[in-house]
Amino acid sequence: xxxxxxxxxxxxxxxxxxxxxxxxxxxxxxxxxxxxxxxxxxxxxxxxxxxxxxxxxxxxxxxxxxxxxxxxxxxxxxxxxxxxxxxxxxxxxxxxxxxxxxxxxxxxxxxxxxxxxxxxxxxxxxxxxxxxxxxxxxxxxxxxxxxxxxxxxxxxxxxxxxxxxxxxxxxxxxxxxxxxxxxxxxxxxxxxxxxxxxxxxxxxxxxxxxxxxxxxxxxxxxxxxxxxxxxxxxxxxxxxxxxxxxxxxxxxxxxxxxxxxxxxxxxxxxxxxxxxxxxxxxxxxxxxxxxxxxxxxxxxxxxxxxxxxxxxxxxxxxxxxxxxxxxxxxxxxxxxxxxxxxx
Numbered sequence: 001x002x003x004x005x006x007x008x009x010x011x012x013x014x015x016x017x018x019x020x021x022x023x024x025x026x027x028x029x030x031x032x033x034x035x036x037x038x039x040x041x042x043x044x045x046x047x048x049x050x051x052x053x054x055x056x057x058x059x060x061x062x063x064x065x066x067x068x069x070x071x072x073x074x075x076x077x078x079x080x081x082x083x084x085x086x087x088x089x090x091x092x093x094x095x096x097x098x099x100x101x102x103x104x105x106x107x108x109x110x111x112x113x114x115x116x117x118x119x120x121x122x123x124x125x126x127x128x129x130x131x132x133x134x135x136x137x138x139x140x141x142x143x144x145x146x147x148x149x150x151x152x153x154x155x156x157x158x159x160x161x162x163x164x165x166x167x168x169x170x171x172x173x174x175x176x177x178x179x180x181x182x183x184x185x186x187x188x189x190x191x192x193x194x195x196x197x198x199x200x201x202x203x204x205x206x207x208x209x210x211x212x213x214x215x216x217x218x219x220x221x222x223x224x225x226x227x228x229x230x231x232x233x234x235x236x237x238x239x240x241x242x243x244x245x246x247x248x249x250x251x252x253x254x255x256x257x258x259x260x261x262x263x264x265x266x267x268x269x270x271x272x273x274x275x276x277x278x279x280x281x282x283x284x285x286x287x288x289x290x291x292x293x294x295x296x297x298x299x300x301x302x303x304x305x306x307x308x309x310x311x312x313x314x315x316x317x318x319x320x321x322x323x324x325x326x327x328x329x330x331x332x333x334x335x336x337x338x339x340x341x342x343x
Contacts, residue, residue: 003068003176003210010011011026012103012331013025013026013027013028013091013094013106013326014105014141014254014323014325014326014328015108015321017037017083017109018075018162019037019070019072019162019164019165019185020036020037020164021037021046021072021163022035022086023318023320023322025126026094026223026325026326027325028290030325031318031322032094033051033094033130034318035052035053035085036055036056037086037088038051038056038059038069039055039069039082040058040062041067041068044131045068048089049066051085051090052090059206061209069275070340071083071086075109075162075163075164075165075185076109076117076120077117078165084128084301091105091128091233096143100304102129102130103129103131104131104305104328105125105133106135106136106316106323106324106327106338107122107133107134107135108137108138108323109121109137110165110166110167110181111137111138111140111176111181112165112182114276118135121133121135133281134327134338135232136323136338137167137169137179138165138320139160139169139176140171140175140176141319141324142158142290142313143318144322144334145289145293145315145323146313146314148340150172150174151174152173154284155171155277155278155279155281155284156170156171156284157170157277157289158271158286158287159266159289159302159321160290160319161290161291161293161295162186162291162320163186164183164186164187164264166292167179167180167184168179168181168203168269170269170281174336177277178269180265182265185290187293188258189214189259190214192206192254193213193214193254194268195253196251196253197254202248203234203235203236203242205231213251214295215294217248218248218255218295219251219255219295219297220252220255220259220295220296220297222300223248223297224249226249227248228246228248229246230243230244231243245247250309259298260293263302263305266286267300267305267307282308283309285308286306286311287313288302288310288311288312288316289313290316290320293312293313294316299311306342
């Protein structure tokens with residue numbers, strides 16, 4: 001009977017509403033959805049044509065009347081109406097057999113967002129069909145998802161590098177002691193690659209190509225075997241298609257400023273961390289999570305500049321969603337981590 005009731009109202013969910021991807025964790029089922037945070041809209045009719053993976057395939061390939069929108073920018077909602085429609089679509093996709101699912105939802109937000117931005121997330125979640133919307137800060141969710149001992153009186157440091165934001169936080173006794181939220185992440189890296197190729201090679205490439213370059217040959221630290229990649233784009237001088245070969249050294253140079261900003265943020269947070277907690281971090285190390293943490297050589301770079309051991313979370317891409325999911329699984333015990341709740 002209880003299961004039937006759960007299925008009618010919808011099971012509790014944890015959602016990592018990211019700039020690049022949205023992950024949905026459903027209580028009792030784990031992560032059931034991982035799709036790009038993109039919506040394709042017909043401008044003439046204002047109708048949604050595709051959401052998620054389907055919409056991402058359309059990026060850079062749409063006719064004039066169709067536009068592919070990313071409704072989140074720098075980890076916060078930049079297009080309220082589209083975000084709400086996207087959330088509603090994802091909730092209904094997850095609860096496909098439930099006509100009027102009204103689950104309790106835990107949303108992950110950057111630690112640096114304003115009260116207005118936080119209110120927008122809650123309103124979008126409620127309008128998308130939540131019976132109650134709760135919020136957890138991303139670094140805390142990432143630390144819970146990465147199985148760090150957040151409850152203990154020891155210092156744990158998490159660096160979560162997402163698509164639009166990078167979060168650096170020291171956590172102890174269930175709370176964030178020191179943190180910094182930067183509005184830079186994977187998107188900034190893609191833009192840096194696009195700008196570099198435009199400036200140095202007069203080559204214009206699309207969003208997806210820039211992401212491919214970052215994933216395949218991007219790095220934050222010299223590689224043992226430097227790599228090369230053939231890339232196609234449009235020659236800005238002739239307007240014709242053009243192919244060039246680029247090296248991992250060139251892309252490392254392009255990414256340098258973004259990576260330096262993230263590393264400096266880690267150093268600044270360590271600098272203001274209480275000495276007892278700083279010594280814990282020296283022993284236990286720093287954990288990197290988020291898609292940006294997968295950049296080659298980033299653990300070595302952070303380790304070299306902070307003189308601390310640095311590790312990658314077990315599942316960097318899913319850490320934040322897993323943390324929100326654990327709160328959904330054990331709501332009564334972990335409710336205290338939900339900084340802001342509205343019924």
